[in-house]
Amino acid sequence: MTPILTAHDLNAFLEAEIHNLAASIRVLELQDDWLLARMSVSGSHLRPGGTISGPALFTLADVAMYLGILAHIGIVPLAVTTSASIDFMRKPAGGVDLLARTRLLKLGKNLAVGDVVISSKGSDLPVARASLTYALPQKP
Amino acid sequence: MTPILTAHDLNAFLEAEIHNLAASIRVLELQDDWLLARMSVSGSHLRPGGTISGPALFTLADVAMYLGILAHIGIVPLAVTTSASIDFMRKPAGGVDLLARTRLLKLGKNLAVGDVVISSKGSDLPVARASLTYALPQKP
Amino acid sequence: MTPILTAHDLNAFLEAEIHNLAASIRVLELQDDWLLARMSVSGSHLRPGGTISGPALFTLADVAMYLGILAHIGIVPLAVTTSASIDFMRKPAGGVDLLARTRLLKLGKNLAVGDVVISSKGSDLPVARASLTYALPQKP
Amino acid sequence: MTPILTAHDLNAFLEAEIHNLAASIRVLELQDDWLLARMSVSGSHLRPGGTISGPALFTLADVAMYLGILAHIGIVPLAVTTSASIDFMRKPAGGVDLLARTRLLKLGKNLAVGDVVISSKGSDLPVARASLTYALPQKP
Numbered sequence: 416m417t418p419i420l421t422a423h424d425l426n427a428f429l430e431a432e433i434h435n436l437a438a439s440i441r442v443l444e445l446q447d448d449w450l451l452a453r454m455s456v457s458g459s460h461l462r463p464g465g466t467i468s469g470p471a472l473f474t475l476a477d478v479a480m481y482l483g484i485l486a487h488i489g490i491v492p493l494a495v496t497t498s499a500s501i502d503f504m505r506k507p508a509g510g511v512d513l514l515a516r517t518r519l520l521k522l523g524k525n526l527a528v529g530d531v532v533i534s535s536k537g538s539d540l541p542v543a544r545a546s547l548t549y550a551l552p553q554k555p
Numbered sequence: 556m557t558p559i560l561t562a563h564d565l566n567a568f569l570e571a572e573i574h575n576l577a578a579s580i581r582v583l584e585l586q587d588d589w590l591l592a593r594m595s596v597s598g599s600h601l602r603p604g605g606t607i608s609g610p611a612l613f614t615l616a617d618v619a620m621y622l623g624i625l626a627h628i629g630i631v632p633l634a635v636t637t638s639a640s641i642d643f644m645r646k647p648a649g650g651v652d653l654l655a656r657t658r659l660l661k662l663g664k665n666l667a668v669g670d671v672v673i674s675s676k677g678s679d680l681p682v683a684r685a686s687l688t689y690a691l692p693q694k695p
Numbered sequence: 696m697t698p699i700l701t702a703h704d705l706n707a708f709l710e711a712e713i714h715n716l717a718a719s720i721r722v723l724e725l726q727d728d729w730l731l732a733r734m735s736v737s738g739s740h741l742r743p744g745g746t747i748s749g750p751a752l753f754t755l756a757d758v759a760m761y762l763g764i765l766a767h768i769g770i771v772p773l774a775v776t777t778s779a780s781i782d783f784m785r786k787p788a789g790g791v792d793l794l795a796r797t798r799l800l801k802l803g804k805n806l807a808v809g810d811v812v813i814s815s816k817g818s819d820l821p822v823a824r825a826s827l828t829y830a831l832p833q834k835p
Numbered sequence: 836m837t838p839i840l841t842a843h844d845l846n847a848f849l850e851a852e853i854h855n856l857a858a859s860i861r862v863l864e865l866q867d868d869w870l871l872a873r874m875s876v877s878g879s880h881l882r883p884g885g886t887i888s889g890p891a892l893f894t895l896a897d898v899a900m901y902l903g904i905l906a907h908i909g910i911v912p913l914a915v916t917t918s919a920s921i922d923f924m925r926k927p928a929g930g931v932d933l934l935a936r937t938r939l940l941k942l943g944k945n946l947a948v949g950d951v952v953i954s955s956k957g958s959d960l961p962v963a964r965a966s967l968t969y970a971l972p973q974k975p
Contacts, residue, residue, distance in 0.1 A: 466635060468617075469613075469617050469635075469636040469639065470610055470613050470614035470617055470618075473609075473610055473613045473614075473617075473639075474610035474613075477608075477609050477610055477613075478610075495606060495609075495643065496609040496643050497642065497643055497644075497806065497828070498640070498641065498642045498643065498778055498828060499609065499613075499640065499641050500638070500639065500640035500641075500780050500920035500966065501638065501639050501640075502637065502638045502940075502948050502966055502968065503635065503636050503637055503638065504637075504940060504941040504948055505941065520922075520924060520952075520961050520964055521924040521925065521960075521961070523924075525805060525830075526777065526830075528922050528924050528964070530950070530964060530966075532940075540941075541940050541941070544940055544948070544950065544966060546920065546922055546950075546964060546966060548777070548778060548828075548922065550805075550806075637946070637968070638918055638968060640780035640826065640920050642800075642808050642826055642828065644800060644801040644803075644808055645801065660782075660784060660812075660821050660824055661784040661785065661820075661821070665945060665970075666917070666970075668782050668784050668824070670810070670824060670826075672800075680801075681800050681801070684800055684808070684810060684826060686780065686782055686810075686824060686826060688782065688917070688918060688968075690945075690946075746915060748897075749893075749897050749915075749916040749919065750890055750893050750894040750897055750898075753889075753890050753893045753894075753897075753919075754890035754893075757888075757889050757890055757893075758890075775886060775889075775923065776889040776923050777922065777923055777924075778920070778921065778922045778923065779889065779893075779920065779921050780918070780919065780920035780921075781918065781919050781920075782917065782918045783915065783916050783917055783918065784917075
């Protein structure tokens with residue numbers, strides 16, 4: 416399943432349409448059914464104790480999957496998450512960027528399903544694992 | 556199971572420790588095993604198309620559950636989310652605050668489990684439903 | 696949202712169509728958007744150590760939600776589970792029937808979403824909590 | 836992370852301790868952090884319409900993960916599932932065995948986390964994807 420957009424297209428979309436995410440999230444690589452994204456970690460992602468907050472990791476997983484789907488169906492802003500489940504497994508390394516490896520498992524007419532493994536840059540141990548389902552807009 | 560903190564205590568904690576959330580999230584009511592929180596919706600929560608983003612709803616669910624647990628164990632910053640699953644069911648009403656009704660289902664030695672139903676203020680129809688598990692810090 | 700079938704209709708469907716479940720699962724009560732079902736516990740539900748197996752609890756949650764949806768759309772065998780998440784919270788009481796309280800949160804054109812709380816008969820403490828999404832067959 | 840048991844050990848455990856599963860589930864291969872299991876599909880796994888039931892797929896995922904954990908910690912019957920989420924993506928091929936590829940993502944002191952991708956034998960398209968968390972018994 417070859418994507419119809421490039422990593423560059425997806426980053427341009429982020430910058431043009433989702434400013435508040437484009438500052439921290441960037442697509443690094445895009446292949447047939449997977450996408451690698453990076454999140455630069457900053458103060459607003461932190462919780463007391465210095466941990467990266469669950470919502471910040473969820474945001475990365477959700478956006479990486481969104482971009483992985485858009486890569487195959489084009490820029491369609493109406494794709495929306497219908498469900499997600501996420502496991503937080505390890506404390507990420509302090510002050511280190513996060514990498515999200517996204518795998519598209521199904522791209523159907525109505526629903527797309529995939530999963531994401533997040534790790535700290537330079538480590539193989541997963542920080543979090545998420546699976547997400549998106550509802551796709553119906554063609555008229 | 557009577558809480559050991561009040562709604563006022565929890566809001567003071569939010570303001571003192573999690574500034575970036577205290578601006579939008581506030582505990583309205585606290586009872587034995589449930590908590591009602593409100594999120595004021597602003598531009599940073601929005602996605603293209605005007606929908607409130609999945610991560611913003613996840614943040615509300617995650618924080619509401621965190622506060623519901625702290626209400627029973629006291630201010631313990633090291634409680635961390637270990638897993639969460641969330642269903643997004645309806646588009647929230649535009650420009651309307653969100654309410655999160657949080658129910659604590661288990662408060663064990665190691666893990667706390669609960670669920671959250673989110674709706675737009677003034678509506679009974681759920682916008683999202685989440686279940687969350689938190690790992691609790693062990694007493695020395 | 697008033698159901699179009701009765702508890703009796705649903706039990707007749709179970710007996711006619713899903714023999715292997717009808718022996719253990721039965722609808723006790725059906726109201727607007729919730730359904731109460733019972734599972735009689737037997738040896739085949741047990742794991743080493745005497746615990747009721749996770750799959751047996753999952754089966755109860757899945758079937759209770761399936762019946763809760765059929766109650767509103769009629770006997771439509773093609774409704775299928777698309778996703779489920781379940782938390783196992785407490786060991787059920789030994790040799791005691793399980794009760795599943797099912798709440799229908801959304802009944803849309805394509806998807807139905809609900810959650811289920813399972814407890815041992817005679818106890819208020821939840822044994823398990825599940826949320827499930829079903830894809831609904833499209834009308835021709 | 837090298838397993839301390841073999842596929843043969845795990846199959847012997849299934850046969851000795853979980854008779855009702857040993858008839859249909861078998862470990863085919865075991866490597867460092869993953870395990871391949873097979874489920875022979877029979878009538879009891881079917882729902883009206885000929886689909887393999889969600890609970891049958893859940894059982895396969897749950898048991899495969901259980902065995903994947905036991906492979907590393909030894910035969911410890913008290914490991915129990917604490918949470919699971921599963922996505923059902925495609926109808927499995929009729930009358931064909933199912934394969935479950937299990938990946939252990941975390942083996943901590945208290946919790947083990949992993950995911951499972953299930954497909955029909957002879958196909959690469961995933962039928963279902965599950966993630967599971969097990970609580971591990973504490974050493975005395």
